[in-house]
Amino acid sequence: MKASLTARIILAIVFVGLLATPLAVKQVSARRQEAQEKLNEGQALTRYGFHLQEVSQQAGVTFIHQAPTLDPKLNGIMPEVASMGASVSVVDFDRDGWPDFYATNSAIASQNHLYHNMHDGTFQDVAGPMGLADVNRAGTGVSMGAIWGDYDNDGYEDLFLIKWGKPELFHNDQGRGFTRVTDTAGLPPWINANAAVWFDYDGDGLLDLFVGGYYSENLDLWHLDTTRMMPDSFEYAKNGGRKFLYHNLGKGRFEEVSEKVGIKSNRWALAASAADLRGTGHPDLFIANDYGVSELYLNEGGHFKEAGEATGVGFAPKSGMNVAYGDILNQGKYAIYVSNISQEGVLIQGNNLWVPRDGESSLKYENLARDMGVELGGWSFGAQFGDLNNDGNLDLYLTNGYISLSRTQSYWYDFSRVAGGNSKIIADAADWPAFNGRSLSGYQQKKVWINDGAAKFVDVAQAVGATDIYDGRSVALADLWNRGVLDVLVANQGGPLLIYRNTVSPENEWVELALEGTKSNRSAIGARVTLYWNGRQQVQEVSGGSGFAAQNDRRLHFGLGRNPQIEKAVIRWPSGKVQTVENLAAGKLYNVKEAE
Amino acid sequence: MSNEVSTAQPAKLALAWKRFFSPSNRYLSPLLISCVLLVGQLSYGILESYTRTLLAIATSLVAELILSRIYMGKWPNLASAYITGISVGILVRSPAFWPYALCALISIMSKYVLRVHDRHIWNPSNFGIVAMFLLASGTVAGLSIQWGNFVWPMLVIWTLGSAIIWRLRRFHISATYVLWFLAFALLRSWITGDPWRSEISPITGPMYQLFIFFMITDPKTTVRSKTGQYITVSAVAAVEMVLRLHQAVYAPFYALFLVGPTAMLIEMWMDARRARLLVAHA
Numbered sequence: 001m002k003a004s005l006t007a008r009i010i011l012a013i014v015f016v017g018l019l020a021t022p023l024a025v026k027q028v029s030a031r032r033q034e035a036q037e038k039l040n041e042g043q044a045l046t047r048y049g050f051h052l053q054e055v056s057q058q059a060g061v062t063f064i065h066q067a068p069t070l071d072p073k074l075n076g077i078m079p080e081v082a083s084m085g086a087s088v089s090v091v092d093f094d095r096d097g098w099p100d101f102y103a104t105n106s107a108i109a110s111q112n113h114l115y116h117n118m119h120d121g122t123f124q125d126v127a128g129p130m131g132l133a134d135v136n137r138a139g140t141g142v143s144m145g146a147i148w149g150d151y152d153n154d155g156y157e158d159l160f161l162i163k164w165g166k167p168e169l170f171h172n173d174q175g176r177g178f179t180r181v182t183d184t185a186g187l188p189p190w191i192n193a194n195a196a197v198w199f200d201y202d203g204d205g206l207l208d209l210f211v212g213g214y215y216s217e218n219l220d221l222w223h224l225d226t227t228r229m230m231p232d233s234f235e236y237a238k239n240g241g242r243k244f245l246y247h248n249l250g251k252g253r254f255e256e257v258s259e260k261v262g263i264k265s266n267r268w269a270l271a272a273s274a275a276d277l278r279g280t281g282h283p284d285l286f287i288a289n290d291y292g293v294s295e296l297y298l299n300e301g302g303h304f305k306e307a308g309e310a311t312g313v314g315f316a317p318k319s320g321m322n323v324a325y326g327d328i329l330n331q332g333k334y335a336i337y338v339s340n341i342s343q344e345g346v347l348i349q350g351n352n353l354w355v356p357r358d359g360e361s362s363l364k365y366e367n368l369a370r371d372m373g374v375e376l377g378g379w380s381f382g383a384q385f386g387d388l389n390n391d392g393n394l395d396l397y398l399t400n401g402y403i404s405l406s407r408t409q410s411y412w413y414d415f416s417r418v419a420g421g422n423s424k425i426i427a428d429a430a431d432w433p434a435f436n437g438r439s440l441s442g443y444q445q446k447k448v449w450i451n452d453g454a455a456k457f458v459d460v461a462q463a464v465g466a467t468d469i470y471d472g473r474s475v476a477l478a479d480l481w482n483r484g485v486l487d488v489l490v491a492n493q494g495g496p497l498l499i500y501r502n503t504v505s506p507e508n509e510w511v512e513l514a515l516e517g518t519k520s521n522r523s524a525i526g527a528r529v530t531l532y533w534n535g536r537q538q539v540q541e542v543s544g545g546s547g548f549a550a551q552n553d554r555r556l557h558f559g560l561g562r563n564p565q566i567e568k569a570v571i572r573w574p575s576g577k578v579q580t581v582e583n584l585a586a587g588k589l590y591n592v593k594e595a596e
Numbered sequence: 597m598s599n600e601v602s603t604a605q606p607a608k609l610a611l612a613w614k615r616f617f618s619p620s621n622r623y624l625s626p627l628l629i630s631c632v633l634l635v636g637q638l639s640y641g642i643l644e645s646y647t648r649t650l651l652a653i654a655t656s657l658v659a660e661l662i663l664s665r666i667y668m669g670k671w672p673n674l675a676s677a678y679i680t681g682i683s684v685g686i687l688v689r690s691p692a693f694w695p696y697a698l699c700a701l702i703s704i705m706s707k708y709v710l711r712v713h714d715r716h717i718w719n720p721s722n723f724g725i726v727a728m729f730l731l732a733s734g735t736v737a738g739l740s741i742q743w744g745n746f747v748w749p750m751l752v753i754w755t756l757g758s759a760i761i762w763r764l765r766r767f768h769i770s771a772t773y774v775l776w777f778l779a780f781a782l783l784r785s786w787i788t789g790d791p792w793r794s795e796i797s798p799i800t801g802p803m804y805q806l807f808i809f810f811m812i813t814d815p816k817t818t819v820r821s822k823t824g825q826y827i828t829v830s831a832v833a834a835v836e837m838v839l840r841l842h843q844a845v846y847a848p849f850y851a852l853f854l855v856g857p858t859a860m861l862i863e864m865w866m867d868a869r870r871a872r873l874l875v876a877h878a
Contacts, residue, residue: 003667011667015709018702022695022732029734233745236640316645345733346845350691370691376734413843414794421797423745431797433790 039463045505048450049389052465052488052500060122061115063497066107068142068164071224076434079403080411081221081230082106084194084270085164086491087145087474087549091157092117093130094175099478099553101489102132102159103497104143108222110136112143112161121481131178132159132170141165141190141221145474145549149198149207151248153522160209162549164192164221167211171252185246186254191217192241198544199274199283200521200574201261202302206248207521207544212269212287213241227429231268234419234426235317237291240268262304267292273323273546275334276528277356278363281576283526286313288320288338294352298363312365313338318349322548326385326394327539328372328451329355332530334539336365337396339380339548343441346412350375351383351398373457374398374449379441382475382548386486387559390508392536393451399472399490403435404442411438443469470495478553484510484587486557491549507562509586514555515542518594519575523554526574527594531558532567560586622675628760629682629810632753636686636802639749648696649685655700656681663708676720676816677704683721683806688728689737699724699736713864717857719817721810726853729846738846739803750800757809766813768822769829773812774799776833784840807848817856819863828859 003011044051056062065086067079074081085106090099098117105112111133115123127133136142145162152158156172169185170178192215198207215221216239219229231237243263246254258264267289274283282299289295293314297304308314313336322339329335333356340349353369369375377383379402385394403411414433418426425431448466449457461467470492480487480499488500511531515524525544530537540556560566566584573579573594581592615621633649643649660677664670684700703724707716710723728736761767781795788795798804812818812829819828836851844850 003669007666011663011705012709015702015705018698018705019727019731021698022728022735025732026734236745343737345729346737348690348735348737375691410843413845414790416845417798418794420801420803421745421794422747422750422800424747425793425797425800426745428793431791431793433788433794 037463038465038467041465041503044460044464045503048460048464049391049505049508050464050485051503052448053503054465054468054498055121055501056496056499058121059499060124061497061499063103063105063113063115063125065103065492065494065497066105066110067494068106068221069108070221073224073227074429077429077432079405079435080432080440081429083403083471083493084473084549085142085144086493086495086497087143087162088476088489088491088497089146089148089545089551090476090478090489090553091148091159091551092554093148093157093172095156096175098482099480099555101476101478102127102146102148103491104146104161104549105136106142106144108136108138108142110142112136112146117480129177131180135161135168144194145196147196147198147545147551148523149209149525149544150521150523151198151207151209152250152252153206153517155522157523160196160198162193162196162211164215165190167191167193181252184252186256187246188217188244188256190220191244192219192221193269194549195269195272195287196545197272197274197285198523198525199285200526201245201274201283201285201299201304202247203282203574203576204248205517205519205521205575206250207523207525208248209244209246209254210263210272210274210285211244211246212272213243213266214268214270214290215241216266217241228427230427230429230432231291232423232427234291237268238266239427240266240289240291242266243269243287261302262306263297265295265306267295270321271323271338271548273325273543274526275325275541275543276526277334281572283574286323286336288323290319290321291317292320293317294320294338307363311363312367313352313354318352321381322383324384324396324546325541325543326396328353328385328394329455330393330453330536330538332537332539334541335368337374337383337385339377339383339398339400341379341441342376343379343412346416348376351377351380368455372455373459374447377447378444381473382490382550384475384477384547384550384552386477386552386557387510388448388486388488388502388504389450390485390504390510390559390561391453392533392538392559392561392564393453394538395451396447396449396457397466397475397477397488398447398449399475399492400441400446401444401469401471402441403439404469404471405435405437405439407439407443409438411435411440415440442471445469446472466500468492468498470498474548474550476547476550476552477557479512479555479557482589484512484589509560509562509564510558511560511566511584511586512555512557512589513569513571513581514589514591515571516591516593517573517575518596519577520573520594524573524594525554528572529556530570532570533560533564555589622673624760624764625810626675626678626682628757629679629806631756632805632809633682633686635749635752643686648690648693649682651693652685652688652696652700653678653681655697656684656704659701659704663704667708679810680704680721680724683810684724687721687725687739687803687806689739690735692735695728695732695736698732699728702727712861715816715860715864717817717860719811719814719852719856722849722852722856726846726849729849738849739806745801747800750802750805753805753809757805761809761813764813766815769813769818769825770808772826773808773829773833776830777836780833780837784837787841804848807852811849811852817860819859821863824859824863828855831855831859
């Protein structure tokens with residue numbers, strides 16, 4: 001070296017400084033985390049405007065999810081291959097004006113539960129008498145999720161049961177019971193799916209049904225001929241389940257039209273949801289795939305065009321597990337939240353927050369998860385947007401945690417060495433080392449990101465009371481007790497179903513809309529409401545399934561902040577009709593029927 | 597005359613090819629690693645993004661230019677800095693931008709700071725990446741699953757890589773390492789009871805291709821004698837096996853980080869002792 005000693009000393013100091021930089025970043029981040037100490041209700045209300053209290057026991061909900069046990073050939077990695085099935089979906093099945101909910105179970109012979117809202121803070125399981133409990137019989141597979149939609153427009157929400165096994169359709173007999181109508185509907189004999197959505201893709205006023213397969217539908221997971229049933233690539237797998245689109249023909253009959261309308265994929269779908277992303281009046285379909293890129297099927301009036309890569313959402317392959325839409329910037333446009341995997345030191349995929357770009361001639365998205373602070377959520381699963389503190393900005397609730405077994409031993413090393421190897425190895429379950437009681441991204445803290453309205457989200461989960469560390473799967477939001485606040489339901493794999501009762505600072509006001517279609521499907525799924533108040537606007541849409549294996553309350557909840565003056569709500573129905581509702585007052589739930 | 601032209605042209609072409617593939621061509625390795633990047637990106641889009649990789653390459657080149665000018669008093673050949681930058685750009689996986697710049701900077705600076713007898717003893721990108729794994733694990737992971745798990749891109753790289761490494765007279769290093777890895781994988785399988793294919797699995801992934809063809813063969817940070825090279829690369833494989841038994845995800849990088857400089861220091865000590873003996877005998 002020709003440089004002087006001083007120059008070399010300076011160089012050495014700069015070098016040490018550079019090495020210390022990541023540690024400094026880590027320290028700052030850790031301090032920020034520490035600042036989120038647990039607060040009591042009063043403190044949380046003052047600081048963040050809301051507080052969550054877990055009340056499942058007081059509400060009479062003692063449901064514990066049971067995971068499936070598949071073919072013994074998979075015993076070594078059973079925790080991984082049987083890691084899903086806990087789900088929750090909200091429905092007012094008896095039209096009494098109070099949200100009920102359905103929780104799926106996933107062990108053979110286990111019972112699903114339909115919790116009827118008793119209007120007094122408690123729920124009662126009525127799945128047995130209603131005919132929705134005993135749906136996991138040997139030989140028929142087990143439940144993975146459920147979505148509700150009034151497919152025959154009789155005013156009562158019907159149930160599609162997503163399964164690894166024989167999927168089921170139940171007709172709601174005016175809230176007094178359910179009749180199994182699977183065989184006449186023409187549904188497939190066997191699927192291994194986790195994702196399904198009700199939506200009226202062709203605008204004929206009848207709800208259609210999308211089902212996205214995960215494992216190949218050719219596999220009976222309880223009687224495997226081969227152990228070659230895993231994905232053939234961790235990020236480029238195309239040996240998953242096929243996709244189905246059932247066009248509703250009326251009178252309880254459906255026709256499978258997926259290929260005919262341009263939907264063809266064998267990626268490993270884990271979540272799907274529909275929304276009108278371009279304001280065309282036609283609902284588009286977003287599919288979050290595990291082991292690969294997301295797919296975005298743009299609806300061109302009853303025919304779909306896959307535009308994942310063209311719009312930017314389908315370029316970088318990750319482990320998609322969630323699809324939720326939210327007008328997070330109050331600009332009348334939906335951002336899309338897709339959850340993925342982040343594990344310190346091993347795999348940092350980061351979750352995606354796809355925000356539409358301004359000024360583009362066609363739909364383009366950019367991932368702003370990092371910029372907005374919602375990128376890292378551990379092994380993330382279900383997430384939903386909702387205004388948890390009624391301040392007029394949509395917040396984000398995320399549950400996470402994959403497999404919580406040993407507190408001290410991790411499976412990550414074995415997972416990473418097989419996942420990165422050749423397709424012949426990764427695809428064969430026999431080549432995966434046994435779990436032997438180890439955890440894989442277990443015992444993770446949840447994320448409750450509140451939106452500051454200025455394109456930043458801050459995690460306040462610990463402070464506001466979302467302190468569980470179960471293996472969360474499905475999240476659904478609903479105003480469970482008609483109080484004008486969004487409560488949170490969380491279904492946990494192999495764990496209890498949690499009800500986080502929300503208490504919101506009373507200064508922040510709200511309004512809710514319960515829509516009913518006439519020319520449109522009666523569930524009003526796909527109806528899009530733009531609410532205008534205090535010079536602000538926010539758009540929300542009635543959904544036939546969102547998040548991960550979940551469905552929020554169909555009633556739309558708008559937080560309004562302080563002293564709101566509501567100008568109007570503009571409803572664009574799936575039929576194309578636009579209806580303006582004026583003279584809305586805060587603090588009320590409005591029932592709005594599509595004008596004839 | 598036309599005959600002379602027709603025989604002279606192929607001869608010239610052959611000479612140009614020979615020159616191009618000669619061990620003295622410092623651009624062979626950069627060419628190979630660029631091919632690796634292209635194959636990976638065009639087939640599977642392995643990069644976190646083009647911009648992040650370009651940031652790593654640009655940081656690496658600029659740092660090399662400045663540091664070499666200031667501390668060596670000359671403008672450098674940028675081939676090695678390019679390899680460092682592109683290695684960082686491929687191997688580092690982070691949604692953030694700063695780790696790419698920081699890792700490239702640390703890698704290049706390590707060549708100027710961590711020197712013994714005026715030689716740098718760590719492979720620059722190995723040092724930088726290990727530093728990031730250890731110090732920034734919350735933001736940084738390594739390349740692992742982003743290459744599709746399919747055999748064809750690997751075969752292209754193995755074929756191309758082996759041919760070029762052969763011409764550079766360093767094929768024996770890569771081959772020795774691969775043989776030891778396979779042997780130790782079987783031994784690990786016997787010890788742990790895990791399926792042998794799961795132990796072999798890592799070497800069929802993309803991370804190892806860069807490790808095998810670029811890191812362990814780096815002329816500047818490998819010992820000079822052929823015997824020493826055999827011993828060193830065997831020791832790397834052995835240490836890696838121990839680390840793997842302790843479930844270190846990035847075992848090969850850590851093994852090279854530990855063994856590489858140790859081998860260099862031993863070689864320097866032996867050289868010095870030999871020189872002293874020669875002086876004494878003289």
